[in-house]
Amino acid sequence: MGYYFDPTGLIVGFVIAFGLAFIPSTIAKRKGASGVGFWFFGFFLFLIALIVAIAMKDRTVQQQPQVVVVQQPQAPPPRYVPPPPPRQKAPSPKKNCAYCGSLMAHDAEVCNGCGAKATR
Numbered sequence: 001m002g003y004y005f006d007p008t009g010l011i012v013g014f015v016i017a018f019g020l021a022f023i024p025s026t027i028a029k030r031k032g033a034s035g036v037g038f039w040f041f042g043f044f045l046f047l048i049a050l051i052v053a054i055a056m057k058d059r060t061v062q063q064q065p066q067v068v069v070v071q072q073p074q075a076p077p078p079r080y081v082p083p084p085p086p087r088q089k090a091p092s093p094k095k096n097c098a099y100c101g102s103l104m105a106h107d108a109e110v111c112n113g114c115g116a117k118a119t120r
């Protein structure tokens with residue numbers, strides 16, 4: 001019964017570290033940093049690399065000059081204009097003939113008074 005080194009745990013740990021290292025690597029790469037560098041960083045110090053990758057500034061974002069918004073002088077509030085009273089409470093179901101002026105049904109095809117074809 002001798003002690004011998006079981007490499008299974010090491011291999012499993014290696015594989016896990018290998019895979020996990022891609023997380024900070026991907027994050028760092030997306031931010032314009034070295035993906036390979038962060039992969040090694042993550043391989044050895046996963047948690048720290050992950051925190052650094054998340055916390056670090058996005059280098060791909062161009063530093064844009066601050067746009068100074070000139071405050072426009074406040075315009076006086078628009079005076080309340082009451083809406084014009086509606087001329088008609090409801091659209092009239094009747095209309096006047098364009099020719100003789102007699103009242104006819106809104107959907108009438110032909111004028112009752114003169115027999116002219118109704119215009120819509």
Ligand SMILES: [Zn+2]
Pocket residue numbers: 097098099100101102111112113114115116
């Ligand atoms: Zn008519």
